[in-house]
Amino acid sequence: MTAATDVRPGEEFRLGMLWTDTRYRSVTLQIIALFAVFTAGYWLYDNVVDNLAALGKEFGFRFMTQPASYDINQSLLEYDSRDSHARAAVVGMINTLLVAVVGCALATVFGVLAGVARLSKNWIVASLMTVYVEVVRNVPVLVQILLFSAIITETLPQPRDFRGDDADASMLFDAVAVTGRGLYIPAPIWQPGAIWILVALIAGIVAAVVYGRWAHRRQLETGEPKPVLAVKAALILGLPVVAFVLAGAPVGVEYPELRGFNFQGGIYARESYVALTLALAIYTGAFIAENVRAGIMSVSHGQTEAAYSLGLRPGRTMSLVVLPQALRVIIPPMISQYLNLTKNSSLALLVGYMDATGTLGGITLNQTGREFECLFLLMAFYLAVSLTVSAVMNLYDRNAQLVERTSATGLGLSFLSLVDGFTGKWDQLKKGDATMKPEYGIRKELNLYVLFYAAVLASLIAYVFIAEAGPGRSSYYEWSALHQVAALLMLATSFGALATCLFKNPRFYDLAALELLAFLFAVVVGFPMGDLAPTLGWGGVVFGGLAVRLAILTWTAFGERPNLTFFHRERRA
Numbered sequence: 185m186t187a188a189t190d191v192r193p194g195e196e197f198r199l200g201m202l203w204t205d206t207r208y209r210s211v212t213l214q215i216i217a218l219f220a221v222f223t224a225g226y227w228l229y230d231n232v233v234d235n236l237a238a239l240g241k242e243f244g245f246r247f248m249t250q251p252a253s254y255d256i257n258q259s260l261l262e263y264d265s266r267d268s269h270a271r272a273a274v275v276g277m278i279n280t281l282l283v284a285v286v287g288c289a290l291a292t293v294f295g296v297l298a299g300v301a302r303l304s305k306n307w308i309v310a311s312l313m314t315v316y317v318e319v320v321r322n323v324p325v326l327v328q329i330l331l332f333s334a335i336i337t338e339t340l341p342q343p344r345d346f347r348g349d350d351a352d353a354s355m356l357f358d359a360v361a362v363t364g365r366g367l368y369i370p371a372p373i374w375q376p377g378a379i380w381i382l383v384a385l386i387a388g389i390v391a392a393v394v395y396g397r398w399a400h401r402r403q404l405e406t407g408e409p410k411p412v413l414a415v416k417a418a419l420i421l422g423l424p425v426v427a428f429v430l431a432g433a434p435v436g437v438e439y440p441e442l443r444g445f446n447f448q449g450g451i452y453a454r455e456s457y458v459a460l461t462l463a464l465a466i467y468t469g470a471f472i473a474e475n476v477r478a479g480i481m482s483v484s485h486g487q488t489e490a491a492y493s494l495g496l497r498p499g500r501t502m503s504l505v506v507l508p509q510a511l512r513v514i515i516p517p518m519i520s521q522y523l524n525l526t527k528n529s530s531l532a533l534l535v536g537y538m539d540a541t542g543t544l545g546g547i548t549l550n551q552t553g554r555e556f557e558c559l560f561l562l563m564a565f566y567l568a569v570s571l572t573v574s575a576v577m578n579l580y581d582r583n584a585q586l587v588e589r590t591s592a593t594g595l596g597l598s599f600l601s602l603v604d605g606f607t608g609k610w611d612q613l614k615k616g617d618a619t620m621k622p623e624y625g626i627r628k629e630l631n632l633y634v635l636f637y638a639a640v641l642a643s644l645i646a647y648v649f650i651a652e653a654g655p656g657r658s659s660y661y662e663w664s665a666l667h668q669v670a671a672l673l674m675l676a677t678s679f680g681a682l683a684t685c686l687f688k689n690p691r692f693y694d695l696a697a698l699e700l701l702a703f704l705f706a707v708v709v710g711f712p713m714g715d716l717a718p719t720l721g722w723g724g725v726v727f728g729g730l731a732v733r734l735a736i737l738t739w740t741a742f743g744e745r746p747n748l749t750f751f752h753r754e755r756r757a
Contacts, residue, residue, distance in 0.1 A: 236556065245561075245661040247552045248273070254547050256538045258454045261650065269548045270659050274649050276543030277565055283461050283539065284526040284569070290465035291525060292518075295472025300502070302477050313473070320470040325528055328467055333459040333535040340364040340455075343446050361440050367453040368440035377434035384427035385420070392416040456537035460529065468525040475517045479510035512581075519577040523570050530566075540565055572679070579687040599697040603741045611754060630685065636732055637682035637699075643716045644675050657715065670706035677702045693740055700733045 202212045233243045248270040255265050259275045260282065301313040320328070341353035342364050355361045361368040392415075399410035428435065440450035483506050491501040532539040533546060540562060549558040600610055648660055648671050660668065677699035684692040707713060707726055714722035 232556065241554075243557070245557055247554055247557070248548075248661040249659045250552070252548065253551070256543065257536065258452075258457060258538065267652070268659060269544075269552065270661060271652065272548060273540065273544040273561065276538055276540040277649075279457075279537070280526075280529055280532075280539040280541075280565075281569070283457065283464065283529045283532065283537075284522075287461050287464045287468070287525050287529070288522050290461070291468040291472055291521070294465060294469030295518075295521075296476050298469060298473035299476025299480065302473065303480060317470045317473050320467055321474075325463065325467045326531055326534065329460055329463040329531055329535060332463040333456065336455045336459050337364050343442060346442050346447075355440075359439055361442075361447050363447070364455060365446065366455045367458055368447045369451050369453075370440070371438045371449070371451045373436035373438050375434045375436060377431040380427045380431045381424050381435060384423040388420040388423035391423070392419045395419065454537065456532070456535040459535055460532050460537050464525050464528055467528075468521050471521050471524075472518055475514050475521070476510070479512075479514035480506055482513045483509045515577065515581040519574055519581070522573050522577065526569055526573065527566060575680075576683055579683055579689055582687070582689070598691075599694050600741065607741055630688075633685045633736055634682065636736070637678055637685060640699075640729075641675070641678045641682055644671065644678060647716050648675065664709075666709040667711055670702070670709050670711045673702040674699070674706055674711075693737070696733070696737055696740070700730075700737065703729060703733065 202208045236243050249268050251266055252269045252272040253265050254272070256263055256272060256275050256279075258279065260278050261271075261275055263271060263275050298313045298316060301309050302317065304310045304313075340363055343361075345353040346355065346361065346363075353363075359370050395415055396412055399412050399415075403409050438449045440447040440452075442448075487505055487509065488501055491505045492498075496504065529539060530541040533542040544558055544565075545562040549555055552558070604610065651657065660671070663671075677695060680695040681692065681699045683689075684695050712722075713725040713729075714720075717725050720728065
């Protein structure tokens with residue numbers, strides 16, 4: 185069979201070309217494969233519903249609106265046993281995310297320090313880190329979680345040991361209590377005027393970013409380095425302190441106090457949470473340490489010698505020369521470790537910590553008998569978290585890759601191709617080319633983009649998952665199918681637009697256009713837009729949101745700037 189690959193003058197399109205012409209065949213095969221996948225998915229869904237009906241069970245999620253009738257020992261949201269199973273599931277999911285976020289941060293610190301220390305010329309330090317990595321990696325994480333729980337519960341003092349003048353234990357700095365029941369730390373109390381501290385903090389961060397860019401540009405032009413870290417720290421920490429003093433100390437502190445049989449006040453972290461987070465962080469940190477060590481060793485030793493010959497100290501050589509090149513080797517396997525830590529957090533129930541597995545996949549499942557629906561929601565949650573972590577880290581990985589200063593090809597099918605006739609053709613640039621352009625990027629507009637999509641995403645998450653059901657708002661599981669689909673589409677597309685904008689990904693325009701389409705779909709199906717921002721009302725959310733989205737797309741495609749390389753594209757001359 186001969187495939188037509190050249191375009192003949194005056195040749196008209198024929199239906200048979202979808203299969204015989206290589207220009208269309210790949211698209212045809214993808215459409216057929218996509219149709220087959222959707223058909224198989226619908227067949228599985230219909231088969232499950234029929235089998236459940238044969239067992240006397242109706243498939244659905246309305247049971248999630250029933251009272252949960254059980255307590256959760258640690259919650260970041262207001263919750264009691266009279267709340268619904270949906271509320272309990274959200275609390276469990278937030279508890280899981282709390283373990284994952286804090287655990288990943290600690291594991292990164294442990295892993296980077298251990299990985300660098302393993303390459304130390306100090307024999308004792310290198311040997312200790314080798315023992316840490318080899319021992320921790322070869323002991324099952326379940327055993328380590330139980331071990332940490334036993335150590336915290338059995339060896340740390342109990343609250344009664346802090347009572348009396350001759351107490352066996354005392355608080356750290358008279359503010360922190362480390363006990364066998366958990367960790368108690370001071371909690372801030374926000375008073376009128378505290379908003380100025382937040383404003384000063386934001387101003388300090390902005391000033392630090394501006395100063396850092398100025399110092400970098402100044403060093404490129406003159407070769408004169410400026411003190412960056414100290415100035416940034418002074419701006420970020422100093423301005424809030426000044427605002428704190430000028431505003432009359434509008435932030436109080438609530439210290440934990442021993443009352444009765446336990447501490448009251450402050451912020452409380454249960455011993456199960458502390459044990460689980462520490463165990464997962466130390467376990468995962470051992471694997472990250474090996475990733476870091478491999479990444480550093482992948483950098484040619486000549487790079488280090490060249491840095492030393494230029495007069496750089498070992499610390500500066502590691503941070504400025506070695507680690508930036510090692511990131512392209514370190515980040516991909518580190519993504520897998522973050523995903524493993526997140527999934528390993530499902531072992532929380534073994535130490536009594538109520539996460540998503542303990543609530544949705546545990547008590548709710550046993551009480552309602554809806555094992556299929558509960559496990560489906562649980563798998564969907566872990567899948568969404570894993571895909572989100574993977575997507576964000578992959579975007580960061582692409583942003584951190586070392587590339588040559590050569591132009592790249594275009595993006596293929598894209599929404600930007602729809603405006604090529606008005607703006608002219610676009611070229612995709614690699615990072616090396618983009619950074620060499622004058623007035624690189626549109627940072628001011630980019631910051632506004634980030635703020636807008638972050639606000640949209642935060643309002644959607646708060647309304648769909650966190651806000652309690654009441655007289656004026658039904659639970660998500662009681663919404664119509666169109667409203668449920670609209671909410672999920674808006675969540676997915678707004679997150680995609682935010683992530684691609686943050687990492688200056690070339691697909692930002694596509695995700696922003698899809699977010700606009702999801703927004704319009706939600707308006708058409710009657711999604712209660714006014715509830716997302718009650719102060720703005722329905723008209724403000726719909727017409728204001730539409731205007732802002734159209735302005736973002738229009739300015740990105742038609743804006744008169746030297747270049748629009750914040751997503752590494754520019755128009756051809």
